[in-house]
Amino acid sequence: MASMALTTAKDVRARLEELASPEELAKVRKRLAPDEPAIGLRMKALFDTAKEAAGMPLGEVEALLDDPAYEPRLAAFCILDFKARKSLGSEELCEVYLRRHDRITTWDMVDRAAPRVVGGAVAGGPYDVLHELAKSSDPLRRRSAISAPLFFTQAGSTADLAEGFALAALLHDDPEPVVTNSVGIFLAYAGGRDRAELLRFLGEHGPSMPRPALRLAARKLPPAERQGVLAPSR
Known part of the structure; x- marks a missing residue:
């Protein structure tokens, strides 16, 4: 039945x-x-x-x-x-996610919805809402700020991807692992679109990133480049 x-x-x-x-x-x-x-x-x-x-x-x-x-x-x-x-790009769905963000208590709630629901809606800009989330005192809102741009790594424009890198720069040394681990995940996928920019980013910010986040960011690089990024001098 x-x-x-x-x-x-x-x-x-x-x-x-x-x-x-x-x-x-x-x-x-x-x-x-x-x-x-x-x-x-x-x-x-x-x-x-x-x-x-x-x-x-x-x-x-x-x-x-x-x-x-x-x-x-x-x-x-x-x-x-x-x-x-x-309904990709739905402002209504994004509005519900943002308005009810206080009901998010675990990182998996962010990861399940932020990329398509928020990232899909803000693709093409403006990106103000992502910067507001990035400045929040709530680590899970900051995770939303860098999880939403995962959408940009698959379907965003060059400008969208650049905005994702900018948000990663804002959050790369966040005190909360729930945020920096998500930064690392974003960077790993962003590198699939623009490896040169990923390497530039890691050259500038890698030394101040937590090691777990740095390992996540470098995990999709070729072995020689990955070893260079993870060298002990960092």
């Missing part, structure tokens, strides 16, 4: 609870804050549920964002991402 379409926040919450298990809850709890409620299910099951609910109204997505538990909110950001794949 085919499953019923998931069109409300209540439907999604019920499906997530059906898929939960004590074993998965124990795994999820290890990577969440002690006081963050969780349901406990495999990520693939969560993503499949979100995909099935991709057609739900935005008002119901926002109702999911109101849920105190981790998984319904992650599902909501996954749904925003699925919607953005069909």
Whole structure:
């Protein structure tokens, strides 16, 4: 029997609870804050549920964002991402993401939605919203600032990519690993578009980047260039 379409926040919450298990809850709890409620299910099951609910109204997505538990909110950001794949550049989806950013409590919520939902909307400029996020006192907002430009590495213009490098320069020595690791990830993919600019960037900023972020940034370079970037003198 085919499953019923998931069109409300209540439907999604019920499906997530059906898929939960004590074993998965124990795994999820290890990577969440002690006081963050969780349901406990495999990520693939969560993503499949979100995909099935991709057609739900935005008002119901926002109702999911109101849920105190981790998984319904992650599902909501996954749904925003699925919607953005069909409506790339949607200002409405970007507005929801930014307005409800306070419901983001983990880095994976950022990574699931920021590239297409925010990056897709600001591609071509203006980029003011990314700079506002980069200046935030909230590390997860700063992660959004550098995760959104991942979209530029795949589908952005030369100007978009340059803006991503500029944001990486602003955040390359951020005190929070949740930010600098994302800087490294952006740089690795940006180097696929412009390796010369990546090497220039790392020559200037590499010495002041945290080592984990630097390793992430250099991971797609040819071995000789990667070894040069990661030389002990840095």
